[in-house]
Structures are given as C-alpha cells and as structure tokens.
Amino acid sequence: xxxxxxxxxxxxxxxxxxxxxxxxxxxxxxxxxxxxxxxxxxxxxxxxxxxxxxxxxxxxxxxxxxxxxxxxxxxxxxxxxxxxxxxxxxxxxxxxxxxxxxxxxxxxxxxxxxxxxxxxxxxxxxxxxxxxxxxxxxxxxxxxxxxxxxxxxxxxxxxxxxxxxxxxxxxxxxxxxxxxxxxxxxxxxxxxxxxxxxxxxxxxxxxx
Numbered sequence: 001x002x003x004x005x006x007x008x009x010x011x012x013x014x015x016x017x018x019x020x021x022x023x024x025x026x027x028x029x030x031x032x033x034x035x036x037x038x039x040x041x042x043x044x045x046x047x048x049x050x051x052x053x054x055x056x057x058x059x060x061x062x063x064x065x066x067x068x069x070x071x072x073x074x075x076x077x078x079x080x081x082x083x084x085x086x087x088x089x090x091x092x093x094x095x096x097x098x099x100x101x102x103x104x105x106x107x108x109x110x111x112x113x114x115x116x117x118x119x120x121x122x123x124x125x126x127x128x129x130x131x132x133x134x135x136x137x138x139x140x141x142x143x144x145x146x147x148x149x150x151x152x153x154x155x156x157x158x159x160x161x162x163x164x165x166x167x168x169x170x171x172x173x174x175x176x177x178x179x180x181x182x183x184x185x186x187x188x189x190x191x192x193x194x195x196x197x198x199x200x201x202x203x204x205x206x207x208x
Contacts, residue, residue: 002207004041005048005081006034007070007114008090011132011187012051017180021140031189036196041203048081056094057110063099074117082123086206088199089114090130090173092155093185096148104155112162119167126206129163130199131156133174138184145185171202 006012012034014027029035038047052068060066067073070091078084091114095107102110111129118124134155135148160170176198177191187195 002085009055010053017182033192033196040200108158115166127168131159136184
C-alpha cells in the first residue's frame with residue numbers, strides 16, 4: 001500500500017468559507033479534497049492529512065504564533081509517518097497576508113525550501129507541489145489579506161519553477177477551482193470535490 005501525506009493549511013484541514021472572523025466551521029471528514037482524492041484512489045493508498053489553519057511555508061506568524069511556520073514541525077511530522085511514497089505540499093495562501101509583505105517569488109522560494117528539506121530526510125520518495133488558487137480580498141478577511149491579489153500575480157509560474165528545480169512535480173489548483181467569494185480565501189465543498197478528483201488523476205500518473 002502506498003502512503004501519501006498531505007501537508008497544508010486551513011484548506012487542507014477543511015475550513016469552511018467564513019462570514020465572520022471567528023467562524024470555525026469545517027467540512028466533515030470525507031468531503032475535504034484530500035478525502036475525495038483518497039476515495040478516488042481506492043484501497044491501494046493510505047492518505048494522511050496534516051492540515052493546520054494559518055500554516056505558512058517557512059515564516060513565523062507574529063500574530064497567530066510561530067507554530068504556524070510550516071518548516072518548524074516538518075521533520076517531526078515526516079519522520080512520524082515514514083516511509084512516505086508521495087508528499088504533497090499545498091501551501092502559500094497564508095504567505096500572501098499583509099503582515100508578511102512577501103511577493104510571489106518569496107512565496108515560491110519558501111515552498112522550494114520545504115521541498116529541499118523534505119527530500120534531504122531520505123524518508124520521502126516523490127513530492128508534489130500544489131499552488132493554491134489566487135486569494136481575493138473579500139469579506140471579513142479582506143484587511144488581513146490586503147494587497148494579496150497583487151502579491152499573488154505570477155505565483156503559479158514561480159512555484160512551478162522552484163518545484164521543478166528542486167525535483168518536485170507541480171499542479172496549479174487555480175486551473176480547476178477558485179476561492180469562495182464569501183471570504184476570498186477558503187474553498188466551497190464543491191471546489192474540494194473538484195480539486196480532489198483532479199489531484200487524484202495527477203497522483204495516479206505519479207505513482208505508476
């Protein structure tokens with residue numbers, strides 16, 4: 001049986017689009033994109049979902065806490081689940097927050113760093129980088145993500161470049177889904193279903 005580990009943020013966790021800042025609703029297990037992918041791939045794989053709301057690529061969050069830094073727990077999580085046939089990174093949306101003041105190149109470089117760190121551990125066979133769909137400045141999250149739309153320009157191209165340079169495959173989630181207009185960051189249940197099916201097809205190619 002092949003083991004797949006998804007390393008992501010609130011959209012991997014399954015956070016629902018937020019009408020208010022303190023909303024904490026989440027999709028039920030089975031409806032998240034990773035669960036949809038798991039079901040599509042069948043009994044030949046085991047999917048482990050590691051989604052943390054607010055997780056960045058490699059940056060300590062001065063507001064929400066340093067533990068949101070995706071680099072800090074990476075080794076512990078990977079070694080807890082080894083051997084891993086396929087590691088999927090789906091990060092970058094939180095890096096577009098105004099507080100980080102990062103551009104697309106910076107965000108892509110952060111993902112590249114994660115790919116290199118994971119590959120160096122020797123417990124991961126293949127790596128897939130997923131670029132999230134572009135953030136929109138909407139609703140209650142608009143102030144937190146002020147300027148995110150401009151900072152996201154060129155992100156898929158930059159992320160693909162640094163994924164491939166570091167030996168990882170790439171998939172642009174924005175080619176099949178968009179963020180929900182309610183908050184401009186999170187994904188609808190329908191989008192989770194669409195992305196799960198699309199990534200399953202990509203994964204089948206990679207695991208042949």
